[in-house]
Amino acid sequence: MKKITYSAPSVKKAFRILYAISDSSNGLGISDLSKKLKIGKSTVHGITTALEELGVLVRDPLYKRYTVGYSLLEVCRTAFAKIDLKDLARKPMEKLMGKVGETVFLGVLNGDHVTIVDMVESRNEMKITSPPGTRLPLLAGATGRALLSQIEKEKSKEILQKKGLVRYTSKTVIDQRQFLREIEKVKTQGYAMDDEEYIPGVRAVAAPLVFPSSPPAALWVVGFTSTLDDQKVKTVIREIQEAVREIREFPH
Numbered sequence: 001m002k003k004i005t006y007s008a009p010s011v012k013k014a015f016r017i018l019y020a021i022s023d024s025s026n027g028l029g030i031s032d033l034s035k036k037l038k039i040g041k042s043t044v045h046g047i048t049t050a051l052e053e054l055g056v057l058v059r060d061p062l063y064k065r066y067t068v069g070y071s072l073l074e075v076c077r078t079a080f081a082k083i084d085l086k087d088l089a090r091k092p093m094e095k096l097m098g099k100v101g102e103t104v105f106l107g108v109l110n111g112d113h114v115t116i117v118d119m120v121e122s123r124n125e126m127k128i129t130s131p132p133g134t135r136l137p138l139l140a141g142a143t144g145r146a147l148l149s150q151i152e153k154e155k156s157k158e159i160l161q162k163k164g165l166v167r168y169t170s171k172t173v174i175d176q177r178q179f180l181r182e183i184e185k186v187k188t189q190g191y192a193m194d195d196e197e198y199i200p201g202v203r204a205v206a207a208p209l210v211f212p213s214s215p216p217a218a219l220w221v222v223g224f225t226s227t228l229d230d231q232k233v234k235t236v237i238r239e240i241q242e243a244v245r246e247i248r249e250f251p252h
Contacts, residue, residue, distance in 0.1 A: 013039055014047050018072070021057065027065030027158070074134065085214045085247075086118045092243040093120045093219070095193055099239045100237065102223035103128050106209075109147045109216040113138050117217075128202060128222040139165055139171075139179070142194035142206035143220050149186035149208050150216035171196045190244075191237055196225065203228045205236045207244045219244055 016037050021028050034041045045169045048066055052059040055071030065103065089106050097104045097120040106118040114136040121129050138144045146154045158181065173179050184206060186192045194204040206220035221236050
């Protein structure tokens, strides 16, 4: 029997509009959205009007720009509250931050990118920070390799060929074969290392976090090279793996 699928183009366009508006610091108008997303103005107008009526978007009457509304925030809050992984990981993340003094992130593989689910911010005056809900490139740095180590190798190859590797810094790995080898190393050593590959002057250590009924997840620690030196990296590797074990062994 032939499987019938429905692509729901209007729904996809609505989500593209939501992503574009959420990424904008000052909001976007209908003309901005139409030009940015290459969607007709009448279509954009129809979708934004419907989302505004639902409280998902709010329109500034003076500047005619749309920003994210409270209804969407309520939905996000409810969704985050139901993520068991976030709840289980919180205390180990706080303990990890206390031991290493750097910001700790929890994220999941979400389609073709990484979504931050939770964060425990460093107490350092200078620190790396990004709020829950932030999207990160999948193929940038240690986090992506930690996540891709949890899926089939052929699937990783497919993602690499489709998206390609972007050079973010002079240290970014842009050779696909080397990138795949780095993913395989994660499977044996239990962590991935990012030495200024994504952001100059920033280091990260990421560990895969396999959790029942959850998409591929990872825990990672990020800090500046000035504080996250070679000796401290060794401590982070040991402590992040201990945190992952603690989360996995928690009764669920």
